[in-house]
Amino acid sequence: MTVRVDVAPSVLSWALDVTGADEEGLHRRFKLDKWLAAEARPTLKQLQDFAKAAGVPFGYLLLPQPPAWSLPVPDFREGFETVPTPSANLIAVIGQSQRRQEWYRDYALALGVEPLAFVGSAAELPPLEAAAEIRSALDFQVSDRHGTWADTRKALLRGFETLGGLTVATSMVENNTRRSLDENEFRGFALVDDIAPLVFVNTHQTLNGQIFTLAHEFAHVWRGTSGIGNEDTRSDGQSDIERWCNAVASEVLVPRDDLADRHARVASAPLVQALDTLAHDFRCGTLVVLQALHRTGVRRIENYAAAYDAEVVRLRDLSEARESGGGDHYNNQPFRVGERLSRALIADALEGRTPITEAMRLMSMKSASTFDEYARRLGAA
DNA sequence: GGTACAATCCTCCACGGGAG
DNA sequence: CTCCCGTGGAGGATTGTACC
Numbered sequence: 001m002t003v004r005v006d007v008a009p010s011v012l013s014w015a016l017d018v019t020g021a022d023e024e025g026l027h028r029r030f031k032l033d034k035w036l037a038a039e040a041r042p043t044l045k046q047l048q049d050f051a052k053a054a055g056v057p058f059g060y061l062l063l064p065q066p067p068a069w070s071l072p073v074p075d076f077r078e079g080f081e082t083v084p085t086p087s088a089n090l091i092a093v094i095g096q097s098q099r100r101q102e103w104y105r106d107y108a109l110a111l112g113v114e115p116l117a118f119v120g121s122a123a124e125l126p127p128l129e130a131a132a133e134i135r136s137a138l139d140f141q142v143s144d145r146h147g148t149w150a151d152t153r154k155a156l157l158r159g160f161e162t163l164g165g166l167t168v169a170t171s172m173v174e175n176n177t178r179r180s181l182d183e184n185e186f187r188g189f190a191l192v193d194d195i196a197p198l199v200f201v202n203t204h205q206t207l208n209g210q211i212f213t214l215a216h217e218f219a220h221v222w223r224g225t226s227g228i229g230n231e232d233t234r235s236d237g238q239s240d241i242e243r244w245c246n247a248v249a250s251e252v253l254v255p256r257d258d259l260a261d262r263h264a265r266v267a268s269a270p271l272v273q274a275l276d277t278l279a280h281d282f283r284c285g286t287l288v289v290l291q292a293l294h295r296t297g298v299r300r301i302e303n304y305a306a307a308y309d310a311e312v313v314r315l316r317d318l319s320e321a322r323e324s325g326g327g328d329h330y331n332n333q334p335f336r337v338g339e340r341l342s343r344a345l346i347a348d349a350l351e352g353r354t355p356i357t358e359a360m361r362l363m364s365m366k367s368a369s370t371f372d373e374y375a376r377r378l379g380a381a
Numbered sequence: 382g383g384t385a386c387a388a389t390c391c392t393c394c395a396c397g398g399g400a401g
Numbered sequence: 402c403t404c405c406c407g408t409g410g411a412g413g414a415t416t417g418t419a420c421c
Contacts, residue, residue, distance in 0.1 A: 029400095052399090053399085147388090148388090148389080150409075150410090154409085154410095170408095171407075171408085172407075174397080174398085175396075175397045175398065175407085176397075176398055176399075177397080177398070177399080177405085177406045177407045177408090178398070178399055178400090178406080179398095180406095180407080203408085327393095327394075327395080327396090327407065327408030327409060327410085328393090328394050328395055328396085328408080328409065328410070328411090329394090329395045329396035329397080329408085330394095330395070330396080330409095331394090331395090331408080331409045331410050331411090332395090332396085332407085332408050332409055332410090333396090333409095334409090335408085335409065336408085364397080365396090365397085366396080366397060366398090367396090367397095370395090370396065370397090373395090
């Protein structure tokens with residue numbers, strides 16, 4: 001006998017609302033119209049498959065009404081008429097990040113790690129001074145910016161990890177390429193903690209965007225306020241906290257004094273050319289430079305809004321022809337999981353304190369041989 | 382034009398996970 | 402089982418630049 005399950009249509013609608021999966025595909029695979037109209041009931045297996053495909057925890061589908069789920073961190077996202085329901089993917093990556101953070105916090109406390117002094121240390125400082133502290137702590141001076149933009153992102157991530165923080169840079173839930181994160185929903189978040197501050201960057205955005213997001217999330221940590229954001233350089237931010245964090249991020253990437261010096265060389269060049277040159281100097285996006293020129297008054301920009309729009313269009317055209325290369329799981333993992341957390345998990349598991357299965361789960365790993373090889377590659381075995 | 386070096390481009394790798 | 406997707410870094414190849 002086949003077990004059929006009662007599903008509240010409102011709960012199904014909710015699931016479709018929060019899913020990151022292709023809704024048409026779900027309609028093709030499942031008899032959603034009939035379920036929604038209560039003309040048919042799914043079997044247990046069908047509903048389980050649907051939960052998996054939609055990326056929604058199965059248990060929620062059995063509730064009589066949609067769950068009131070909300071972000072467990074302050075929501076600083078802007079540009080919405082009404083605050084949208086967080087997607088299942090976003091809830092999933094926040095939950096996963098919190099589990100990793102909790103584990104690492106316990107681990108670090110057991111090792112006798114002292115609270116990190118920089119967390120919340122800049123809360124009372126004006127953006128210029130806060131940015132100077134962050135640059136200095138991360139060893140991210142303008143004169144040190146070499147190589148590609150990917151190198152610059154790496155320098156930011158590694159700088160923060162060296163200070164004792166955790167980083168996660170990924171574009172999907174776990175290693176599931178079918179649950180990719182929506183860059184329009186959020187660009188990153190910071191989970192502030194004085195032992196295990198965690199910074200998450202959604203890598204489903206340009207490298208320039210990721211670099212700005214990282215600087216912004218660092219600002220959150222130095223201010224001591226957790227938060228999730230979809231910030232871009234266009235708006236100054238609607239809340240005081242976002243305004244402050246954006247100003248700090250901008251100043252971290254493009255320090256006022258350096259900007260004045262370097263802009264002198266291209267002061268007479270057309271704006272677009274000056275933006276390219278300066279973005280290369282600072283290893284950030286042209287939009288960040290444009291915003292900084294405007295903010296500091298280093299260059300007089302006739303119509304800022306129009307210039308910004310024009311640059312957005314130019315960048316969009318440039319990015320048309322982008323392709324993605326291959327990858328190596330063992331190279332990718334330190335970015336997706338974070339190197340500090342990886343090393344800690346491996347070390348603790350090999351010493352028998354954390355079960356290997358638990359370490360593998362926290363690192364989204366499937367086989368023991370992958371764990372061994374990863375440990376070997378990291379030089380942690 | 383030739384040289385040296387730097388910057389950038391290109392290609393290739395291994396794994397996890399879903400679809401069919 | 403086979404296909405596809407997503408992905409950072411290593412290292413060689415190519416292009417750019419500064420100087421003679």
